[in-house]
Amino acid sequence: MIEVNELSKSYGEVVAVEGVSFAVGKGTILGFLGPNGAGKTTTMRMLTCYLPPSGGQATVAGFDVVEESMEVRKRIGYLPETPPLYLDMTVRAYLRFVARIKGVTGPQLNGRIDDTMEKTGIAHHQNTVISHLSKGYKQRVGLAQALVHSPDVLILDEPTVGLDPKQIIEIREVIKGLAGDHTVILSTHILPEVSMTCEKIVIINGGRIAGEGTPESLIAQLKEGEVLRASIGGPGQEVLSMIRAMDGVIDVAVESGGEEDGVFIITSTPGTDVRDSLARQIVDGGYALRELRGLDMTLEDIFLRLTTEEVKA
Amino acid sequence: MGNFLAVYSKEMRSYFVSPVAYVIAGVFLFLSGYLFRSILMQFNMICLQLGQRAQQMGGGMPALNLNEMVVTQFFAVMDFIWLLIVPMLTMRLYAEEKKTGTIELLMTSPISSVQVLLGKFFACFSLYAIIVSLTMVYFLILEAYGSPDWGPIFSGYLGYLFLGATFISVGILASALTENQIVAVLLSFGILLMFWLIDWSASFAGPTAAKILQYVSFIEHLEDFQRGVIDSRDVVFYLSFTFFCLFLTTRVIESRRWRR
Known part of the structure; x- marks a missing residue:
C-alpha cells in the first residue's frame, strides 16, 4: 500500500x-x-x-x-x-x-x-x-x-x-x-x-x-544471547567463578548480593540453554538454588540500544 | 465547484461568527456616516450663505451641483477609509491558517490551491460588497431632499467593487507571505499606500515615467468612475492588478511544494 x-x-x-x-x-x-x-x-x-x-x-x-x-x-x-x-x-x-x-x-x-x-x-x-x-x-x-x-x-x-x-x-x-x-x-x-x-x-x-x-x-535480531537471572545461596566469589567457567556462558554480572547470597545475570551464547547444567552444578557444589528464570528482551531495550549507540554490524 | 463553495462558506461563517464582520462594518459605517453628515452640513451652510448674499445683493441664486459638492466629496474621503479597512478583512485569511497549522489540512486535501484562494477571495469580496452597499442608504437620504444624478453614483459604486477586488488581492498576497497577522496588515497598508500616492511623484518624473506612474496609481482610475465614466481601460487596470496579485499568491502558497 x-x-x-x-x-x-x-x-x-x-x-x-x-x-x-x-x-x-x-x-x-x-x-x-x-x-x-x-x-x-x-x-x-x-x-x-x-x-x-x-x-x-x-x-x-x-x-x-x-x-x-x-x-x-x-x-x-x-x-x-x-x-x-x-x-x-x-x-x-x-x-x-x-x-x-x-x-x-x-x-x-x-x-x-x-x-x-x-x-x-x-x-x-x-x-x-x-x-x-x-x-x-x-x-x-x-x-x-x-x-x-x-x-x-x-x-x-x-x-x-x-x-x-x-x-x-x-x-x-x-x-x-x-x-x-x-x-x-x-x-x-x-x-x-x-x-x-x-x-x-x-x-x-x-x-x-x-x-x-x-x-x-x-x-x-538484536539479541546478543540468552539471558538468565539466578538467585543462588552460597559464597559469592566461588559461585561467580563457577558460573564463569561453564560452557556457553559469555558474561556474568552481579545484580545484588555479597558474601552469602547473590543474584546473577547470566548471558550465554544465542541458542544455548544453560539452565539444566547450571542447576546441576549448583546442587553438586552444595549451594542453594532459590530462583532461576529466563529474561526476555523488551522493546525498551531494543529502542535504547538502537537509538543511543551505533548498531553493531 | 463543490470545493470552492466549501471554502467560501467556511470563510463567510468565520467572518460572521466572530465579531470581525460586525466591528468592521460598524466602525466603517459610523465613520462614513459621520463624514457624509459633515459634508452635507457644509453644503447646507454654503447654500444658506449664497442664498443670503443673493437676497442682499440682488440677482439670482447660483446653480449648485449636488453631485459635485456632496457625492464626489464623499467618494473622495471614503476611498481612503477603505484603504484602512480592507487589510483588516484580509489579514487572517492565510496568516491564521499558517499559524494554527490548518494550512496542513488544506495542503494535504484533494483541493487545489486555486480553489482555496478563490473561496477566500470571494468570501472577503462578498463581505466588502455588503458593507459598501449599505452606504447606499446615504444617497437615498439625499434623494429624499434633493435630486442627485444617480448615474455617477452607480458608476462610482461600480468603481468601488473593482477597487475593492484590487485591495483584497493585495491584502491576500500579504497574508500569504507571513504567519503573523500584524505583519500582514502592515505589509498591505504599505503596498496600498504606495500605489495610492505613486502618481504624486509623477509631477517630478520624465514624461514617459510620469505616464507609467500615473497609470499604476489606484486613484487615477477611480476618478473616472466617480465622474460617471466607465472606461474599459480602468476596468482592465483593476482586473489585471487583481489577477496578478492572486496569481502571485498561488505561487507563494505552492512554493512549499517545489522548494526542495
Missing part, C-alpha cells in the same frame, strides 16, 4: 531524513518509533504531499506523492502533530467542511459525519465550538477529521499525545479497530503504544532507519 524508497529531505544544510526505505502492506498498522527530532514528522509530511522529498520516491496506493499528489491526497487521512482545527467552528460544521474538501458529497455526507463522530466518541459534543473542548476532545476531533472520508491510508502523528490514560486506551482501541480496512502509520515515542497497537515497527533515529520488523523479529 505504501512504498518508500531511499527518501531524503534536507532543509538547507540540515539533513532531516536520509535514505529511508520501507513498505507497508494493506491493512497493517505500522509503528513509527523514534526519539524527538528523529525525522518522523518530516517523513510523514512527505508521505502526505505536504513537503516534497529532496530525493528518493514514495508511493501511496501506487501513486507517486510528487507526480500524482491529487490521487494520493484523495486516499489519505492525516492527523498532524497539532490537530488542524478551526477553533471557531462547531465540531459538526468542522467535520462537514473537512468531508466536503475531501470529496465526500451529497447523501453520504451526513452519514459519514455521524459514523465518524460515533467511532471517535464525540457525538454528544457535535454542537460545541471546538475552542471550548478539552485537549483530549480536540485530539479526538483531529482523529475524526482524518477518518471522515474513510481513507485507505491513515497517517497519524503522535495521536495519543496529551491524552489521559483512559483516553489513550480508547484511542488505541479505535486505531486497532481500523486495521484490516485501513492501512495505518502512526508515529510515537511512547514504547508500550507500539507493542500494543502495531504489527510492524520501523525505528528511526537521526533521519535514518535503525531497525525494522515485527516486535518479535526485532528482538530476535
Whole structure:
C-alpha cells in the first residue's frame, strides 16, 4: 500500500531524513518509533504531499506523492502533530467542511459525519465550538477529521499525545479497530503504544532507519544471547567463578548480593540453554538454588540500544 | 465547484461568527456616516450663505451641483477609509491558517490551491460588497431632499467593487507571505499606500515615467468612475492588478511544494 524508497529531505544544510526505505502492506498498522527530532514528522509530511522529498520516491496506493499528489491526497487521512482545527467552528460544521474538501458529497455526507463522530466518541459534543473542548476532545476531533472520508491510508502523528490514560486506551482501541480496512502509520515515542497497537515497527533515529520488523523479529535480531537471572545461596566469589567457567556462558554480572547470597545475570551464547547444567552444578557444589528464570528482551531495550549507540554490524 | 463553495462558506461563517464582520462594518459605517453628515452640513451652510448674499445683493441664486459638492466629496474621503479597512478583512485569511497549522489540512486535501484562494477571495469580496452597499442608504437620504444624478453614483459604486477586488488581492498576497497577522496588515497598508500616492511623484518624473506612474496609481482610475465614466481601460487596470496579485499568491502558497 505504501512504498518508500531511499527518501531524503534536507532543509538547507540540515539533513532531516536520509535514505529511508520501507513498505507497508494493506491493512497493517505500522509503528513509527523514534526519539524527538528523529525525522518522523518530516517523513510523514512527505508521505502526505505536504513537503516534497529532496530525493528518493514514495508511493501511496501506487501513486507517486510528487507526480500524482491529487490521487494520493484523495486516499489519505492525516492527523498532524497539532490537530488542524478551526477553533471557531462547531465540531459538526468542522467535520462537514473537512468531508466536503475531501470529496465526500451529497447523501453520504451526513452519514459519514455521524459514523465518524460515533467511532471517535464525540457525538454528544457535535454542537460545541471546538475552542471550548478539552485537549483530549480536540485530539479526538483531529482523529475524526482524518477518518471522515474513510481513507485507505491513515497517517497519524503522535495521536495519543496529551491524552489521559483512559483516553489513550480508547484511542488505541479505535486505531486497532481500523486495521484490516485501513492501512495505518502512526508515529510515537511512547514504547508500550507500539507493542500494543502495531504489527510492524520501523525505528528511526537521526533521519535514518535503525531497525525494522515485527516486535518479535526485532528482538530476535538484536539479541546478543540468552539471558538468565539466578538467585543462588552460597559464597559469592566461588559461585561467580563457577558460573564463569561453564560452557556457553559469555558474561556474568552481579545484580545484588555479597558474601552469602547473590543474584546473577547470566548471558550465554544465542541458542544455548544453560539452565539444566547450571542447576546441576549448583546442587553438586552444595549451594542453594532459590530462583532461576529466563529474561526476555523488551522493546525498551531494543529502542535504547538502537537509538543511543551505533548498531553493531 | 463543490470545493470552492466549501471554502467560501467556511470563510463567510468565520467572518460572521466572530465579531470581525460586525466591528468592521460598524466602525466603517459610523465613520462614513459621520463624514457624509459633515459634508452635507457644509453644503447646507454654503447654500444658506449664497442664498443670503443673493437676497442682499440682488440677482439670482447660483446653480449648485449636488453631485459635485456632496457625492464626489464623499467618494473622495471614503476611498481612503477603505484603504484602512480592507487589510483588516484580509489579514487572517492565510496568516491564521499558517499559524494554527490548518494550512496542513488544506495542503494535504484533494483541493487545489486555486480553489482555496478563490473561496477566500470571494468570501472577503462578498463581505466588502455588503458593507459598501449599505452606504447606499446615504444617497437615498439625499434623494429624499434633493435630486442627485444617480448615474455617477452607480458608476462610482461600480468603481468601488473593482477597487475593492484590487485591495483584497493585495491584502491576500500579504497574508500569504507571513504567519503573523500584524505583519500582514502592515505589509498591505504599505503596498496600498504606495500605489495610492505613486502618481504624486509623477509631477517630478520624465514624461514617459510620469505616464507609467500615473497609470499604476489606484486613484487615477477611480476618478473616472466617480465622474460617471466607465472606461474599459480602468476596468482592465483593476482586473489585471487583481489577477496578478492572486496569481502571485498561488505561487507563494505552492512554493512549499517545489522548494526542495
